[in-house]
Amino acid sequence: MIIGKILYSAFALVLAIPFSRLIFGGSWLWYIGMDTTLILIYIIGFFMIYNHIFTSLNNDKMATATSNPQKEVGLNYRDIELTTPTGHPIKGWYIPSTQASVGNPVLIYSHGFGLSREQLGESSYEQFKYFAARGYSVITFEYPIGEREGAHKVTGGALESEDLATVVDYAKEMGHEFVGLIGYSYGGNTSLYYAVNKVTPLVDAIILDSSIVVTPSILARQLHVWSGLPVYISLPFLYLLWKRKMGFRKDDHPIQNVFKTSSDIPILFWHGTSDRDAFYEVIESVYSKQSHPLTQLRTVQDGEHVELHTKVGESVYNEQTLDWLTQLNTEKLKA
Structure with missing residues (x-):
């Protein structure tokens, strides 16, 4: 919130300068020159702030795995190393199911920004174990973003969906x-991008937990929550930087399609009403465009960002997710 207070003070100063003429008098030319100089300084400062925000995303250290499935929950696994069509390396784990299952199902974990193949740590390891014991293999991997070796820039899902597609192909x-x-x-966000923008997506089901949708207007709201930066100030600068930083003009980024297009892939949305990072009403808007009969929205009252499994209970969360997946797998086998 400090940044927001500083910016409000700065704007108050800019507005106060012209009124100082009434108090101190002096040359209008002098005041106009001073006002113009101050305004230019503030504009340059704002560009530096928002440029730093994008730079921080691309230079984020990112988490690294500190343990493994064998050590944490006794699951056998093997390291995998893949390469995307654009030459970016992907490292992860392949955890085979501990029980045979019809259709040989697999779950691919697409983690949030800053996380690693460990996902959420202990709770994720327990979830890996839960699904492995019920016939699902697991693939969990690290996106080549931030400071990871061979990383590409953060693109709001464009390049990240290519990473995800590489793992799906595997x-x-x-x-x-x-x-x-x-x-x-x-x-x-990456999973949604993959679902609506891939011509022939090769997945059968998507579970979204506290999903973010990255657009300039939503990022402006997030910045306001995180730092106090006013939305009406952030938007013009994000619009101007979006093309250079994300590779698309503000209205042309394909992630916008999630607000216009229904996914052919059924989606289970898990979302909390108190999520301050990924706003509930945004996911409601995405959900409202879906037409697949098996797509569902599980609303968690007072649920916070990626804490839903603890709010509803680990066993309830896992069981409800498995029931939904089992229904889809059964429907596919019948087809």
């Missing part, structure tokens, strides 16, 4: 007939 090569995605936060 799952298909491994013989998995039923492929599900579990997207958390920014990983949910």
Whole structure:
């Protein structure tokens, strides 16, 4: 909130300068020159602030895994190393199911920004174990963004969806007939991008937990929550920087399609009403465009960002998610 207070003070100063003429008099030319100089300084300062925000995303240290499935929950796993069509390396884990299941299903975890293949740590390891014991293999990987080796820039889902597609292709090569995605936060944004923009998506189900949708207007609201930067100040600068930083003009970024297009892939939305990072009404808007009969929105009252499993209970969260996946897998086998 400090940044917001500083900016409000700065604007108050800019507005106060012209009125100082009435008090101190003096040359209008002098005051006009001083006002213009101050305004230019503030504009340059704002550009530096928002440029720094984008730079911070691309230079984020990112989390690294500090343990592994074998150590935490006794699951066998193997390291995987893949390369995207654009040459970016992907590292992750492949955890085979501990029980045979029809369709040889697999779940691919698409994590949020700053997380690693460990996802949310202990709760994710327990979830890996839960699904592995019920016939689902698991793939969890690290996006090549931030300071990771061979990283690409953050693009709001454009390049990230290519990373995800590479992992989906790997799952298909491994013989998995039923492929599900579990997207958390920014990983949910990537999963949504993949669902509506891939011509032939190869997944059968998507679970979105606290999914963020990255657009200039939504990012402006997030910046207001995180730092106090006023939305009406952020928007013009984000619009101006979006093309250079994200690779698309503000209204042309394909993530906008999630507000216009229904996904052919059924989606299970898990979202909390108290999520201050990924606003509930944004997901309501995305959900309202969906027409697949098996798409559902699970609203968690007072649920916060990626904390929904603790709010509803780990077992309830996992069981309801599995029931939904089982229904889809059964429907596919009947087709």
